[in-house]
Amino acid sequence: MSASVKDVAALAGVSVGTVSNVMNRPEKVSTAVSERVQAAIDELGFVRNDAARQLRAGHSSTIGLVVLDVRNPFFTDVARGAEDRAAEGGFSVILGNSDEKADREATYLDLFEVQRMHGVLISPFGDITGRLRQLRDRGIPAVLVDRTSADTSFSSVSVDDIAGGALAVGHLLAQGRRRIGFIGGPMQIQQVADRLEGARAAVVGHADATLEVIPLDALSVIAGRAAGAELVARSTKDRPDAVFAANDLVAMGVLQALMMQGAGVRVPEQIALIGYDDIDFARAAVVPLTSIRQPSALIGRTAVEILLEEAADPTLPPRQVVFQPELVVRESTV
Amino acid sequence: MSASVKDVAALAGVSVGTVSNVMNRPEKVSTAVSERVQAAIDELGFVRNDAARQLRAGHSSTIGLVVLDVRNPFFTDVARGAEDRAAEGGFSVILGNSDEKADREATYLDLFEVQRMHGVLISPFGDITGRLRQLRDRGIPAVLVDRTSADTSFSSVSVDDIAGGALAVGHLLAQGRRRIGFIGGPMQIQQVADRLEGARAAVVGHADATLEVIPLDALSVIAGRAAGAELVARSTKDRPDAVFAANDLVAMGVLQALMMQGAGVRVPEQIALIGYDDIDFARAAVVPLTSIRQPSALIGRTAVEILLEEAADPTLPPRQVVFQPELVVRESTV
DNA sequence: TGAGGCGATTGAATCGTTTTAAGAACAGGG
DNA sequence: CCCTGTTCTTAAAACGATTCAATCGCCTCA
Numbered sequence: 001m002s003a004s005v006k007d008v009a010a011l012a013g014v015s016v017g018t019v020s021n022v023m024n025r026p027e028k029v030s031t032a033v034s035e036r037v038q039a040a041i042d043e044l045g046f047v048r049n050d051a052a053r054q055l056r057a058g059h060s061s062t063i064g065l066v067v068l069d070v071r072n073p074f075f076t077d078v079a080r081g082a083e084d085r086a087a088e089g090g091f092s093v094i095l096g097n098s099d100e101k102a103d104r105e106a107t108y109l110d111l112f113e114v115q116r117m118h119g120v121l122i123s124p125f126g127d128i129t130g131r132l133r134q135l136r137d138r139g140i141p142a143v144l145v146d147r148t149s150a151d152t153s154f155s156s157v158s159v160d161d162i163a164g165g166a167l168a169v170g171h172l173l174a175q176g177r178r179r180i181g182f183i184g185g186p187m188q189i190q191q192v193a194d195r196l197e198g199a200r201a202a203v204v205g206h207a208d209a210t211l212e213v214i215p216l217d218a219l220s221v222i223a224g225r226a227a228g229a230e231l232v233a234r235s236t237k238d239r240p241d242a243v244f245a246a247n248d249l250v251a252m253g254v255l256q257a258l259m260m261q262g263a264g265v266r267v268p269e270q271i272a273l274i275g276y277d278d279i280d281f282a283r284a285a286v287v288p289l290t291s292i293r294q295p296s297a298l299i300g301r302t303a304v305e306i307l308l309e310e311a312a313d314p315t316l317p318p319r320q321v322v323f324q325p326e327l328v329v330r331e332s333t334v
Numbered sequence: 335m336s337a338s339v340k341d342v343a344a345l346a347g348v349s350v351g352t353v354s355n356v357m358n359r360p361e362k363v364s365t366a367v368s369e370r371v372q373a374a375i376d377e378l379g380f381v382r383n384d385a386a387r388q389l390r391a392g393h394s395s396t397i398g399l400v401v402l403d404v405r406n407p408f409f410t411d412v413a414r415g416a417e418d419r420a421a422e423g424g425f426s427v428i429l430g431n432s433d434e435k436a437d438r439e440a441t442y443l444d445l446f447e448v449q450r451m452h453g454v455l456i457s458p459f460g461d462i463t464g465r466l467r468q469l470r471d472r473g474i475p476a477v478l479v480d481r482t483s484a485d486t487s488f489s490s491v492s493v494d495d496i497a498g499g500a501l502a503v504g505h506l507l508a509q510g511r512r513r514i515g516f517i518g519g520p521m522q523i524q525q526v527a528d529r530l531e532g533a534r535a536a537v538v539g540h541a542d543a544t545l546e547v548i549p550l551d552a553l554s555v556i557a558g559r560a561a562g563a564e565l566v567a568r569s570t571k572d573r574p575d576a577v578f579a580a581n582d583l584v585a586m587g588v589l590q591a592l593m594m595q596g597a598g599v600r601v602p603e604q605i606a607l608i609g610y611d612d613i614d615f616a617r618a619a620v621v622p623l624t625s626i627r628q629p630s631a632l633i634g635r636t637a638v639e640i641l642l643e644e645a646a647d648p649t650l651p652p653r654q655v656v657f658q659p660e661l662v663v664r665e666s667t668v
Numbered sequence: 669t670g671a672g673g674c675g676a677t678t679g680a681a682t683c684g685t686t687t688t689a690a691g692a693a694c695a696g697g698g
Numbered sequence: 699c700c701c702t703g704t705t706c707t708t709a710a711a712a713c714g715a716t717t718c719a720a721t722c723g724c725c726t727c728a
Binding site: 053056 | 715
């Protein structure tokens, strides 16, 4: 069907070894021969068969990435960063979407194993350190993304959500707000709990400030809107003067409820509002939303970096990299 | 590093050929031997090396899928449908995000070629029929997704956007609306042009109905909001009594502008609003949005179906499958 | 002229699985 | 006891790129 090195070698009048050298260590080949081989490659439209290369090499030059939700811009940005860094080293990234389902997650890991991936990046859903350990024993290293490992036997790259929460509430306090509301949940989600913890820490420094927690059972627009409606129903003096939503989806729901005809709570005059994640929709909201941005692309880039190092030297000790989030101020808080 | 068939064969006391038979044609092997081999596989934690299998087979058992935008729920649903159908046939799908960039699209096609994919599904960005023809000549068939091919030399699976436009406006007319506004653009996007064409066709049957086109330069929330603000600025009698937005993002922008404090245009009482795509956000909007749903998962499923058939028999003539969209009625139009 | 050195090139072995033709073991019929 | 099937298993030959020890030229210098 398609041409092989053998065909190229025959056409160029050299041996297959030389053709391989032209492609992989050009410095070992004279320019005359190199050009002749190149011409033959072009003429035949030769494309290397990766399976054969892999078989010989013992492993693929592809990195597998499993994310919790491809629709979440945070993860697509992580993926982009990973792809960029991988490309610099001559690797490719293939993307799997676990959709927060354990069986899908397992299926992707199986696929990555039969394909003898160079390594795996994963934002884990269930507890899969056992499976990851198995993969590592078979020569496939793994790096956790957006979650620190329970045990520290794997490297991880994540963001400091406690700092993020403190950053958000610190900003509200700096704007002169004192009655802060935190809207988010469920608390089983580590990220939510951490953000709340950060919020609490920020409030502690201000004796006259209070923090009210309004729990949610999901991080969605709908849930946020319900919580917002509850605020609208209160008398003005019982309302917080600032709200920190656990993520941007929730914040958008709250915003919708506050701005609704008949509600007429002005943002940010009466209630300042800050979200988390800085998704595109946040910028595009009726009142552009102040939010906490995570260095998503950098997370992906760093994860690949660590993965490649560990693949090259499996004896390296695991590392935990934690990035700091960043405040993005827009109209909803000023 | 990891065990090979040879190790399994040695442990089970049979030849490698038998091990292969146990895995691939169990009916050729006696139960006694089969059990012995299975035990050996389990004990060694043997996992097949896909590279070797592919090398022998001549092509991978993986299908490549390139979409324009992974963040768009439409495409993730297409991907899901494709994965499901592929899994039924023992194939896997790997997902590439071209992000509407020609170079990213090309990079994925190159990757799929060196990996000797079983086939490629693609929602093309640029004109890549030349490249696809090349792939096909080298044994990798392709099926176009969500776009009919300019020439009909490739199979394609798409949705009838003209019918979708007619469906949307037909619904508005059935609700008694007569002054219809179409908000969308740019018209270079085939889908937008088709939806408008369908809208025009629907209006033709009603002598007293009018269709006003409000052009946009992008299908975004922001652009939609600007168009909505323009409607708000008009006197009531100059406003349309129903708006058909080219997609849900635009519709959400329009909705935001209409509902804004001070604007006070009631939806659907004063202006009915319908979108297109039926994304999750549409359901979650302040006023849940009527929309046109496309059978996304079925599109992916069908595309894989056709691809597998063409891979099995490359002489099959290309087929164009066109699905019909579906109206989903919510509060924004009733 | 021949030895030594050096860079460029070759050819065969290798990776792990699948496939296929050939062989072994066994049963039943004559 | 031999012959003919059947059923199960084996051994060896692929697949295509890479690698490395071996070889080939060719030049320099004694």
